[in-house]
Structure formats: structure tokens, C-alpha cells
Amino acid sequence: MKVPILELKPAYDELRSELDAAYHRVMESGWLLLGKELEAFEAEYAASVGVKHCVGVANGLEAMQLVLMALGVGPGDEVIVPSHGYIATWLAVTHVGAKPVPCEPEVTTFNLDSDRLAALITPRTKVILPIHLYGQTAEMDAINAVAAQHGLFVLEDAAQSHGARCRGRAAGSLGHAAGVSFYPSKNLGAMADAGAVTTNDDALADKVRHLRNYGSKVRYHNEYLGMNSRMSELQAAFLRAKLPRLEEWNARRVTLAARYQIQLAGLADLRLPQVPTWASPVWHLFVVRSSRRDALQKHLAALGVGTVIHYPIPPHLSHAYAGYGWKKGDFPLAETLADEVLSLPIGPHHTPGQIDAVCAAIRSFCQDSSHLLSK
Numbered sequence: 001m002k003v004p005i006l007e008l009k010p011a012y013d014e015l016r017s018e019l020d021a022a023y024h025r026v027m028e029s030g031w032l033l034l035g036k037e038l039e040a041f042e043a044e045y046a047a048s049v050g051v052k053h054c055v056g057v058a059n060g061l062e063a064m065q066l067v068l069m070a071l072g073v074g075p076g077d078e079v080i081v082p083s084h085g086y087i088a089t090w091l092a093v094t095h096v097g098a099k100p101v102p103c104e105p106e107v108t109t110f111n112l113d114s115d116r117l118a119a120l121i122t123p124r125t126k127v128i129l130p131i132h133l134y135g136q137t138a139e140m141d142a143i144n145a146v147a148a149q150h151g152l153f154v155l156e157d158a159a160q161s162h163g164a165r166c167r168g169r170a171a172g173s174l175g176h177a178a179g180v181s182f183y184p185s186k187n188l189g190a191m192a193d194a195g196a197v198t199t200n201d202d203a204l205a206d207k208v209r210h211l212r213n214y215g216s217k218v219r220y221h222n223e224y225l226g227m228n229s230r231m232s233e234l235q236a237a238f239l240r241a242k243l244p245r246l247e248e249w250n251a252r253r254v255t256l257a258a259r260y261q262i263q264l265a266g267l268a269d270l271r272l273p274q275v276p277t278w279a280s281p282v283w284h285l286f287v288v289r290s291s292r293r294d295a296l297q298k299h300l301a302a303l304g305v306g307t308v309i310h311y312p313i314p315p316h317l318s319h320a321y322a323g324y325g326w327k328k329g330d331f332p333l334a335e336t337l338a339d340e341v342l343s344l345p346i347g348p349h350h351t352p353g354q355i356d357a358v359c360a361a362i363r364s365f366c367q368d369s370s371h372l373l374s375k
Helices: 010-015 016-029 036-049 062-073 088-095 140-150 200-210 234-264 295-303 319-324 332-340 354-375
Strands: 055-056 079-082 101-103 125-128 153-156 175-180 193-200 216-218 286-289 341-344
Touching: 010 016, 016 036, 016 234, 036 055, 036 193, 036 234, 055 062, 055 200, 062 088, 062 125, 062 153, 062 175, 062 193, 062 200, 079 088, 088 101, 125 140, 140 153, 193 200, 234 286, 234 354, 295 341, 295 354, 332 341
Parallel strands: 079 101, 079 125, 125 153, 153 175
Antiparallel strands: 055 193, 175 193, 286 341
């Protein structure tokens, strides 16, 4: 059985009439930017998260960057970021001139380890920027407690966690603000790049609204050194069509993740993701670990199972950060995860039969590996 890691068309097939209607509604309106569709989506998404404000922007990276700009974070400042995760989180910090300070992960959940935060804080630290990685929130109560003790701002990277909860509260409402991505592969995905900032801070939301539009409150009157980062009316309309299905689609992912957990439990050299009692993940990705990851990936590919490595190169070892002086061994936990993690197929349109086929393929590999190791 062929099991792709990701397919986007089934979402269109399920919501064809709603998405087609959204397209025609925008095209008939003749209004493509900063209009009624965006206003409506911002209100609807804010309500779904449980915050006062949602500000639609061009993508998730710029959502985080705009918050840092609004806070005045810049050269000489430091922002604590996870050592394991996608480089976009780091780039948001670098693009405002600040320095990313990596914090190692808690390796059973892959998220930033709050117990390591205090040792990283200096007089230059301004923001803690945790990622809710793979669809499970970081331990936000502990992170917020450290931040409050030191007077720091908490900015969530909520790109992978639409609908995820920490002790009953939604990702995007757990810090002072959040940057959200609606990249097409996300749990709530647009048909192109799109993003948002969520917050309860009136002043911050107002400033981000203007920073996204060249820093202008009134046309040609520029109050800030802003940028062009606007979500289009078309993407807002598509997201409005998908938002009512988010809870149902997340529930499908939860069911498939439970199927993985049951069928893959106890296999040799395979570590499954763990879920703390306070977390309600939405399984943007189902990520396992194996010391023979590359061989496992090759085995699955031969059987028609698609997989992806999220992420093969830790940001501190990427060429983009070569000038910062980091070297191999500086963040060993992130480096170990980069060598061992593998994302398995999971999405609202994967079937139980497909998940069963993936599990059978993994079991065959692990049983063969166990036999070889016993030799």
C-alpha cells in the first residue's frame, strides 16, 4: 500500500463547495487586500483561540518578526529559542538584529526544557520564544513562571499547534503573544503562505496591524519603519472555509496517533512521542526516534511509505549561522534528535488502513533489526 507523507488535494475534495464559494466571493468583491474577509477571519480565529486579537500577516516567520519589532527588540538584545526546531524561529530573531540563545529540548516531548531557562537569562534577555513543536504545546506554566520572575516577554511559536491545548488553554493564548503559520501543510492551512499574530495586548495588536502595512496608520503617513506583510483576502476566505472543520480534522489525527501508539509500543530501538497529562496535542506530526533512522527511512520508502525528517540540521549547525561561532557538540541533545527523528504519515485524510500498513512496515524493520543485534 502506498502511503504518502502528505496529500493536500483530499482537503479540497472534502471542502470543494465551501472553498470554491470562498474563491468566487473574493473575486466578485473586487477587493484583494485588507478587506472584509480578513476582518472576519481575524475575529473568528481570535474567538477559536480565546484571545482578543488576531492580526493576519503574510506568513508565520514574519508574524514572530513583527511582534519582536513592535516590542523594540533589536541589536544587543537576546531571545531564548529552542535548539531543536525549524530555523524560521531563529530567523525571526536574527532579522530584527537580536541574538538567538539556544535552549536544549526535553527529549521525551521534543519541546524546550523549561528547567534550563534560568541559566540562560542575562541582562540582555528580552524574550523567551518557545515552539509548540509537532502539535504539542511546551510546558507553558513553567516557562511563564520563569519569565514573570525575570520580567520577560513570552512569544509563542504556534505554527504547528492549531487547536492544541495546555491545561485546557489553547496554543496562541498561552504567552503574551503568538506567531502563527497557516502554511498549506499545517493543521489549519491556507492555499499559499499566510500567518497571524494572536494576543490580548491591545497596544501590541494595534502596532502590529500598522507594522504589517509599511508602518502606516493613514495612507502615505508612516508612523513606523514597517514592512509589507499582509494576508490576502483570498487566503483569509479559504481559512474561513477550513476553520469550522479544524476540530474535527484534529480529532481524526488524535485517533490515528493512538493507533500508532498501540501498534508500535515496545518495539526495539523505536522511541514513541510522549504526552504529559496536562497536554492535549493535535499531532501536526507523529515523530518517532531510532538510532537506525536512516535505515528505517530507506526500508519504509521501499515499501511505499513516505516519511520526512523534521529537522535534519540543527539551526546552530546550518550555514546561515556559521558566523556565530557555534560548532558540533555545543547542543548535543538537538544534534542527537537531528540524527534520530523521523516523521510518519499522519493527517486528517489518512485512513486507519494506511496507518496499519505503516505500522506493519515498521514492525518488520524492528524485528529484523532485533534479530541482527542479537547476533
